[in-house]
Amino acid sequence: MKTVSIGVIGGSGYSGMELLRLLSGHPGFRVVFATSERWEGRSLREKIPNTHALGDLAFCSMEAGLAQLGQCQVVATATPAETSLATVPVLLKNGVRVVDLAGSFRLRDAHLYPAYYAFEHTEKALLGEAVYGLTELFRSDIPKATLLANPGCYATAAAMAVAPFLKKQLLAEDTLVINAASGVSGAGRRASEDYSYMEIAGDFRAYRIRRPHQHRPEIAQTLARVAQRPVDLVFSPHLLPIKRGILCTVFAKTKPGTSQAHIEEALEEVFGGEPLVEVHTSPEDIRIASVAHRPHLQVAACVEGEKLIVLSALDNLLKGAASQALQNLNLMFGYPETLGLLYGEK
Amino acid sequence: MKTVSIGVIGGSGYSGMELLRLLSGHPGFRVVFATSERWEGRSLREKIPNTHALGDLAFCSMEAGLAQLGQCQVVATATPAETSLATVPVLLKNGVRVVDLAGSFRLRDAHLYPAYYAFEHTEKALLGEAVYGLTELFRSDIPKATLLANPGCYATAAAMAVAPFLKKQLLAEDTLVINAASGVSGAGRRASEDYSYMEIAGDFRAYRIRRPHQHRPEIAQTLARVAQRPVDLVFSPHLLPIKRGILCTVFAKTKPGTSQAHIEEALEEVFGGEPLVEVHTSPEDIRIASVAHRPHLQVAACVEGEKLIVLSALDNLLKGAASQALQNLNLMFGYPETLGLLYGEK
Amino acid sequence: MKTVSIGVIGGSGYSGMELLRLLSGHPGFRVVFATSERWEGRSLREKIPNTHALGDLAFCSMEAGLAQLGQCQVVATATPAETSLATVPVLLKNGVRVVDLAGSFRLRDAHLYPAYYAFEHTEKALLGEAVYGLTELFRSDIPKATLLANPGCYATAAAMAVAPFLKKQLLAEDTLVINAASGVSGAGRRASEDYSYMEIAGDFRAYRIRRPHQHRPEIAQTLARVAQRPVDLVFSPHLLPIKRGILCTVFAKTKPGTSQAHIEEALEEVFGGEPLVEVHTSPEDIRIASVAHRPHLQVAACVEGEKLIVLSALDNLLKGAASQALQNLNLMFGYPETLGLLYGEK
Amino acid sequence: MKTVSIGVIGGSGYSGMELLRLLSGHPGFRVVFATSERWEGRSLREKIPNTHALGDLAFCSMEAGLAQLGQCQVVATATPAETSLATVPVLLKNGVRVVDLAGSFRLRDAHLYPAYYAFEHTEKALLGEAVYGLTELFRSDIPKATLLANPGCYATAAAMAVAPFLKKQLLAEDTLVINAASGVSGAGRRASEDYSYMEIAGDFRAYRIRRPHQHRPEIAQTLARVAQRPVDLVFSPHLLPIKRGILCTVFAKTKPGTSQAHIEEALEEVFGGEPLVEVHTSPEDIRIASVAHRPHLQVAACVEGEKLIVLSALDNLLKGAASQALQNLNLMFGYPETLGLLYGEK
Numbered sequence A, B, C, D: 001m002k003t004v005s006i007g008v009i010g011g012s013g014y015s016g017m018e019l020l021r022l023l024s025g026h027p028g029f030r031v032v033f034a035t036s037e038r039w040e041g042r043s044l045r046e047k048i049p050n051t052h053a054l055g056d057l058a059f060c061s062m063e064a065g066l067a068q069l070g071q072c073q074v075v076a077t078a079t080p081a082e083t084s085l086a087t088v089p090v091l092l093k094n095g096v097r098v099v100d101l102a103g104s105f106r107l108r109d110a111h112l113y114p115a116y117y118a119f120e121h122t123e124k125a126l127l128g129e130a131v132y133g134l135t136e137l138f139r140s141d142i143p144k145a146t147l148l149a150n151p152g153c154y155a156t157a158a159a160m161a162v163a164p165f166l167k168k169q170l171l172a173e174d175t176l177v178i179n180a181a182s183g184v185s186g187a188g189r190r191a192s193e194d195y196s197y198m199e200i201a202g203d204f205r206a207y208r209i210r211r212p213h214q215h216r217p218e219i220a221q222t223l224a225r226v227a228q229r230p231v232d233l234v235f236s237p238h239l240l241p242i243k244r245g246i247l248c249t250v251f252a253k254t255k256p257g258t259s260q261a262h263i264e265e266a267l268e269e270v271f272g273g274e275p276l277v278e279v280h281t282s283p284e285d286i287r288i289a290s291v292a293h294r295p296h297l298q299v300a301a302c303v304e305g306e307k308l309i310v311l312s313a314l315d316n317l318l319k320g321a322a323s324q325a326l327q328n329l330n331l332m333f334g335y336p337e338t339l340g341l342l343y344g345e346k
Helices: A014-024 A062-066 A081-093 A110-117 A124-129 A153-167 A215-227 A260-271 A322-332 B014-024 B062-066 B081-093 B110-117 B124-129 B153-167 B215-227 B260-271 B322-332 C014-024 C062-066 C081-093 C112-117 C124-129 C153-167 C215-227 C260-271 C318-332 D014-024 D062-066 D081-093 D110-117 D124-129 D153-167 D215-227 D260-271 D318-332
Strands: A004-009 A029-034 A074-077 A097-100 A147-149 A176-182 A233-239 A246-253 A277-279 A297-304 A307-314 B004-009 B029-034 B074-077 B097-100 B147-149 B176-182 B233-239 B246-253 B277-279 B297-304 B307-314 C004-009 C029-034 C074-077 C097-100 C147-149 C176-182 C233-239 C246-253 C277-279 C297-304 C307-314 D004-009 D029-034 D074-077 D097-100 D147-149 D176-182 D233-239 D246-253 D277-279 D297-304 D307-314
Touching: A004 A014, A004 A062, A004 A081, A014 A029, A014 A322, A029 A062, A074 A081, A074 A322, A081 A097, A081 A124, A097 A322, A110 A215, A153 A176, A153 A215, A153 A233, A153 A246, A153 A260, A153 A297, A153 A307, A176 B176, A215 A233, A233 B246, A233 B307, A246 B233, A260 A277, A260 A297, A307 B233, B004 B014, B004 B062, B004 B081, B014 B029, B014 B322, B029 B062, B074 B081, B074 B322, B081 B097, B081 B124, B097 B322, B110 B215, B153 B176, B153 B215, B153 B233, B153 B246, B153 B260, B153 B297, B153 B307, B215 B233, B260 B277, B260 B297, C004 C014, C004 C062, C004 C081, C014 C029, C014 C318, C029 C062, C074 C081, C074 C318, C081 C097, C081 C124, C097 C318, C112 C215, C153 C176, C153 C215, C153 C233, C153 C246, C153 C260, C153 C297, C153 C307, C153 C318, C176 D176, C215 C233, C233 D246, C233 D307, C246 D233, C260 C277, C260 C297, C307 C318, C307 D233, D004 D014, D004 D062, D004 D081, D014 D029, D014 D318, D029 D062, D074 D081, D074 D318, D081 D097, D081 D124, D097 D318, D110 D215, D153 D176, D153 D215, D153 D233, D153 D246, D153 D260, D153 D297, D153 D307, D153 D318, D215 D233, D260 D277, D260 D297, D307 D318
Parallel strands: A004 A029, A004 A074, A074 A097, A097 A147, A176 A233, A277 A297, B004 B029, B004 B074, B074 B097, B097 B147, B176 B233, B277 B297, C004 C029, C004 C074, C074 C097, C097 C147, C176 C233, C277 C297, D004 D029, D004 D074, D074 D097, D097 D147, D176 D233, D277 D297
Antiparallel strands: A176 A246, A246 A307, A297 A307, B176 B246, B246 B307, B297 B307, C176 C246, C246 C307, C297 C307, D176 D246, D246 D307, D297 D307
């Protein structure tokens, strides 16, 4: 098999670590460098479980990583959004393709960044070039991407829960109500009291309600593209006392006459052949425990009258970040989409 | 101070234990008996933390408890619903007042029981007599109650989150979307694999979506009474990997022109003087950790356009069960409503 | 009842918060001030659950607290050790009695501080005056204390597990092996990644093995005093993924001929009348869940041949800190020892 | 590569599930059948995460499994001990080799079974034939095994923590003190209140102290064989509020003159070349979080005077069960020992 050489910027965050673990087990990628300030000089194998196959590769500084761009065909950035905003243009200028796991190139409308990301977007030209990598919904865009914006974790869980019904034009034009809950790793690596064990264990709360979460416009952008009309929604994220996983509970009004059979047909039509989507018939079967440490999204829906409830679940570090990035990398470099993602494939 | 003598049927369930603990510290109640099959003959003090003040009282059988009805002015039932359905009529015939923490007398419409409680209601006459004890909303009904139906945990959290806005006629006649999540104690004491540590830890899931939860008609009944019109709603309960507490996230459409100021005024008007309700301005402040082990409900709301999000939280074993029962008992016997509920009151 | 006026320095740490909660419910103490940098100006009632009875008292700065010493008979210090080392002399000079929950006055040998506390002890004269407040073992010392050194959490759990057998001279002169495990609150309030939810949940590890924990010499000092000979020991603390509680598992060699009956007699003789010690017959009954949120220590022991295993458990924030401080305060001011400690006492 | 055909009896217990997952990813084994009462007829892929590679294989009954023995070269039994005691002779008579993950063939002395396993051993002849598969200590025995007794989880963690020092004759003949703590999966799949979330979360306790745990004689047997003398020990298991992992904290007395260098040399000599043992220098580095979901054992030790403390950690379902079984299966069938155990090996 050919080998694609890849660099990873931001290798000690939770998403970066998962991506490096997946790459270590992928037959078609070779990790050229992985940067980390905190672990510079330490071997990846020592700091990231189950990366034996990376041999003696050690974390390096951002500077040392950038010095090796010439040996890379692609670089993944798994950094805070501000860092990727500054770094991605440098990478592109050096002729490497980029998969950005941060959020800086997900929203096409530059005006949204100050309110949702707290920065002015300085690379507006790139926003038009970036390919949004929600693989199952926009698969045909991905192979040609030079700059791929890997979707947010909530944004993946929410958009995939709703898209089938918009595609099949089953929904009334009413406000979608998206409740979601995420494990703590969604907040990234934190040395703050808010994310201490004492604060998180035994608690559950909503956040980013008054000042809406940055994934809200990302969800709206995806759904508008799917529906080919604006889609109105509210989005309430919550913080769970678990390490990983997202559960999304969506309420929507259907068009009159929409039956459970229509709902199940829509899921089957849109996701039936998808290798990384598991469609269930019962919403009660959708559980974070069933998707943790797996690259799959699970979804089920039921309708009663015109009231539709959809449940979806995924691992925020995998289908919500690293494994979706690898799905996209596979497509960008001509590999089978699930290569390196399914344990034990032979 | 006078002393009211009380019996407790079902003293080894989580709600019954909390009620006995609270009664042990209350200056105006004397526990005559507490029944438990599993702990018959064992002292309450040994099995329930912080019940030192009950002295040597031991759990007895249901039969032995009923034999002491003559010494009781009131009995609290904290049993499965089927048990309370069979027991409450016996208690009433013996001339004691009853506070029922099970659900068998909450719904006034007997036709709802088969679908939601899986039994035919055999005491329809009593449904008309039962007083529904959501204290803050229906306080004036309670002093005279002979049979008090103590509200469900979710039903308290949800109804109190919405009632202020219905009372002030701020809501459009649109479907309320009520998402809620509860700690495991809400399911009662269970020896089932579903509630084992291995199944619960690290997981989060919805339940009773297709076959709706029995608290849905209870919420609808309360809100219809407050609004004086039918209120349409969906209710999605979820199971949290924590021991206790409920968080409720409600979405509603407001009437045009409803401002944040109107919302805050409604909360202030309805709950401003309530000793056991804490109104916050920020939805992000509403946390299970802040209400666990306390008799308070917390609530906050924010509106954006015509979209209202309300957050409420309570301890399912206290304001959702035992402490609300004691609020009601206080009113039924002429004590100050919060007597025995606030730690350290002097 | 008379009222003793008390100030609390360090009111926003976990031990300080528990002490303030207990004081709020105590009929014989009045809190004059409570200091906190982080919460200066905020009401205690708002920040510490179940302190309703403190009314509108707000946290103040250390400076503002010290300005009110004239109104206090006693001050409790619940700060880092370095802070209490600097503050206690000031308090004593102002004529108030002191209960120090930090560790700066527990070890009588000043030479131990650099190795175990990482500071040179600057108040050696006070070390001789300090009364070590392990209530059940040294009760007669306490009423007259001017400076009371409140014991460490591990030190209380470990010393009380062993003391009965040393007192009754049942142990061989062999190394005691003390394993202990504590909930995360034992480390105090932390904004560090080490104590983040992501690091703690699902983990268990030992710490302070090579550079021994500061409670090791404290345990050795207590046991030597009880045994009237030096006692050799190893101490291995571990960090549990729970919020509160300590379990201590001690191995000791007994003198030949020591039977289970001797062991149980020793526990009964030493602890039989103790209101806050629960002696069990089975080591398997000793559980953190049984002592959490309670002021009691639980203990049980079994011997097989000459091998003795003792289990003890306590709540590190209560019997390991705040409730033991209040036991001592009760004795210092002539109150019944358990006043304000047992829920619902009438 | 050749393919060894294997059957698994007891495929829905936690160890059986892990073994099936590992086998699904192993290039040299083909799973012929997997039995499960609870999941008979359901596909393995649906019930066990990350077993995609098993295709459509479905769980079958024990009877149906035994009917396929003719197609199997080896069978793994991951059942309760009583079941494996009854089943293993049947398997052997049918000419298949057996790896028994239950405990029924671990202890060579048949007299120990009634006290430790609560059954009379009915297959004493097989006890002499069984090969004890603690791979790193008894590697040369394993290739020829017909009946391999796969070690217990605690027994692996404890014996490997001590063996290097016994091998190098560094320990005094004094009692070893072995404290260990395990996640809940060690107790197997349970529908009992004792293992409910409500009982486990927030708790920590010892168990099997008075009636010692069945792994105590297993540890003693291994250590006696390594030391070539009887080894005296106490063993205190504890139950952790986590899903998986064991930490073992061992205290031993060394011979006079044993230095930290001697200790580290012993670990290096015995484990230096081991691919699945990680020797650390600091006991504080040994963490359950570092070994969970990995086939490795971690160990470190430090000596102070003649007091040695050793820490070891492993995943009870992997190195304590399924991955050690696969290590042994690899050796029994001529594969490299770590084949199929290291993620991403290429």
